[in-house]
Amino acid sequence: MTSRIRVGVIGTGTGTRMQIPAFIAHPAFEVTAVCSADLDRAREVADRFDIAFATDSEDELAASAVDLVSVATPPTRHASGVRAALRHRKHVMCEKPFAPSVAEASALLSEANEAGVRTFMNFEFRHAPGVAALRRLLDEGRLGEVRYVCLTDFTSLVVEQQHVLSRWWFSAEEGGGWLNAHGTHRLDLLRHLFGDIASVGAVLRTDVPRPQRRSGATLESTVDDGYAALIQLASGATVVCFDGAAGPRGRGTVLEVVGDRGLAVLDGDELRWRPSDGAFAPLPDAPRPATSADRYGQMFARSLDDIAAAIRDGDASAPSFVDGLRNVEAVEAARDAAVTGGVRYLGRDVGTHGK
Structure with missing residues (x-):
């Protein structure tokens, strides 16, 4: 073509x-x-x-x-x-x-x-410059076997934009909420960097239960606006994830990766790493942080x-839709785990079919 x-x-x-x-x-x-x-x-x-x-x-x-x-x-x-x-x-x-x-x-x-x-x-988000650099670091084996991952991401989006977000965003029946809107990206990022998810335990939070609309009306939110998850990867690595949209604006995405040969910290698009016997240093070929306000558009354009x-x-x-299905499996497992207070294990009975 x-x-x-x-x-x-x-x-x-x-x-x-x-x-x-x-x-x-x-x-x-x-x-x-x-x-x-x-x-x-x-x-x-x-x-x-x-x-x-x-x-x-x-x-x-x-x-x-x-x-x-x-x-x-x-x-x-x-x-x-x-x-x-x-x-x-x-x-x-x-x-x-x-x-x-x-x-x-x-x-x-x-x-x-x-x-x-x-x-x-x-x-x-797979195409954020820092993510691409971290993927190269992992592929080159500089961290060795990944053992622990900690991902934090806090924003004030729901507090600041509650009056303009679409009504469906606050409706569980219509697929709204932070786990669907943002957690889907975090879960995909984990799979993209570290492989399949084996099990999930989660807690969902709602800190803005009655969002105020521009008209002065109040909605009754039926969705989460933050969550915490404890995830076991198929590789054996353990992941802790804290992701919320109803607090003071945070630093954005901070991803810390601990391997048996080194440690890496991705803070926004700034990636630093430290071998097990050395000091923290930026990667020589690490990308400069994105400065455009349309960061999402830049990432989409790369995709x-x-x-x-x-x-x-x-x-x-x-x-592909295979990745979409894997993502829905993890989201559904997190929701089930939040309700039951237990851990949900993800099956792998759909194979690798799909284009």
């Missing part, structure tokens, strides 16, 4: 803020269709970005002249957009969380395998390189 990959975007929230501008800016893609449940909204976005086709029908978008369908709707609507793409044998990318349950995620993966198309998950390579050349480095 030498011409540009034609993209249809379902959803005009995240789709408009991040995805459409990134697709348009990337030399491998062009956006040819956009879909919103509100047809006037779809037409407004199409006019703004000079997109040829606007519709309020997911099926019409998938049937149009597109090669890739990007599903960027709220979580409970992901399945309908994905299935529209699969019916028309189009490659498909889905926002996280992939599905509300392991059963639904498994069904979507099976249907994608039958359709014979390429599938992708938008886990853009498009992998998606283009997958569609054109069959490259397998981009996260």
